[in-house]
Amino acid sequence: MDWISIIRAIISVVGAIGAILAAIFAFRYGKKSIELVKEQLKIIKREKPAEGEGExxxxxxxxxxxxxxxxxxxxxxxxxxxxxxxxxxxxxxxxxxxxxxxxxxxxxxxxxxxxxxxxxxxxxxxxxxxxxxxxxxxxxxxxxxxxxxxxxxxxxxxxxxxxxxxxxxxxxxxxxxxxxxxxxxxxxxxxxxxxxxxxxxxxxxxxxxxxxxxxxxxxxxxxxxxx
Structure with a gap:
């Protein structure tokens, strides 16, 4: 197995674990909490303001x-x-x-x-x-x-x-x-x-x-x- 295949396998495993944790989180804390997490992720992913934005x-x-x-x-x-x-x-x-x-x-x-x-x-x-x-x-x-x-x-x-x-x-x-x-x-x-x-x-x-x-x-x- 080459390095690329190994990396892809690791990414797949991490993604699967994330999905399982999200499912557990949703079951335990409810849909509103999941939506809150998603909203916070959107804030983190926001791009830097364009030049002159808001000016x-x-x-x-x-x-x-x-x-x-x-x-x-x-x-x-x-x-x-x-x-x-x-x-x-x-x-x-x-x-x-x-x-x-x-x-x-x-x-x-x-x-x-x-x-x-x-x-x-x-x-x-x-x-x-x-x-x-x-x-x-x-x-x-x-x-x-x-x-x-x-x-x-x-x-x-x-x-x-x-x-x-x-x-x-x-x-x-x-x-x-x-x-x-x-x-x-x-x-x-x-x-x-x-x-x-x-x-x-x-x-x-x-x-x-x-x-x-x-x-x-x-x-x-x-x-x-x-x-």
Whole structure:
């Protein structure tokens, strides 16, 4: 018997032993345990993330033109504006929009948005909305109405459904936010792909101070006044 035959025989024996052990495990601990083992093996076998997977080339809060969608916290004109630092009034329910430009092509399995900070003081997303839908059931979505939407214990709003992100395309996601106490908060937009979890940070300032402005990232020497 040559070495190749010996190796093949060993592999066959190991495979048979593995099958017997799996059968014993299934009999003793049940099908759910086997499924759990399979899921863990899938995680182990995941490939390394592709270059740019989960990355965003440009991210900001969108202040839309006054015709497309009206917001209650900023003065609007006939142009779109993009800001990194969003200023919102305290103790108000407002709508905000994320402007997202992916760095590469990848599949998003789950994406979620929320704020860091004191649990009872930080702004919290309470619903998802599509800012450019004029009428229809998908104009506004809540976790109670859609099985793919939920809010976790950290007050992050999840949309757990597959979406293909394409490089150089722009995606806008809207959220209805309930603000509370004044202060500065780190806002996070988190993307989960098949191979990685990637978080992206912005800032939200909750303030009732008059005369503050937000700096626009698109237009030169452009600042947005608050209402």
């Amino acid at each position: 965003i080339e440009k991210l900001g809060f969108l202040i839309p033109d006054r015709v497309r969608h009206k917001v209650s916290y900023a003065k609007q004109d006939n142009r779109e504006h993009l800001v990194k630092d969003l200023i919102l009034p305290p103790n108000k329910e407002v709508t905000i929009m994320l402007w997202i430009k992916p760095k590469s092509n990848y599949t998003v399995e789950d994406n979620y948005f929320g704020c860091e900070g004191d649990y009872d003081k930080k702004p919290e997303p309470i619903a998802y909305f599509n800012p450019f839908v004029l009428r229809g059931k998908i104009k506004e979505i809540t976790p109670e109405e859609n099985e793919h939407h939920y809010i976790d214990h950290h007050k992050y709003y999840h949309v757990k459904s597959k979406q293909e992100f394409t490089r150089d395309e722009v995606y806008v996601k809207g959220y209805k936010i309930q603000t509370h106490d004044e202060g500065g908060y780190i806002a996070k937009y988190i993307i989960r792909t098949p191979n990685r979890v990637k978080e992206h940070k912005l800032k939200i300032k909750v303030s009732g101070k008059k005369g503050e402005k937000m700096k626009c990232l698109i237009h030169n020497n452009c600042y947005i006044d608050l209402i």
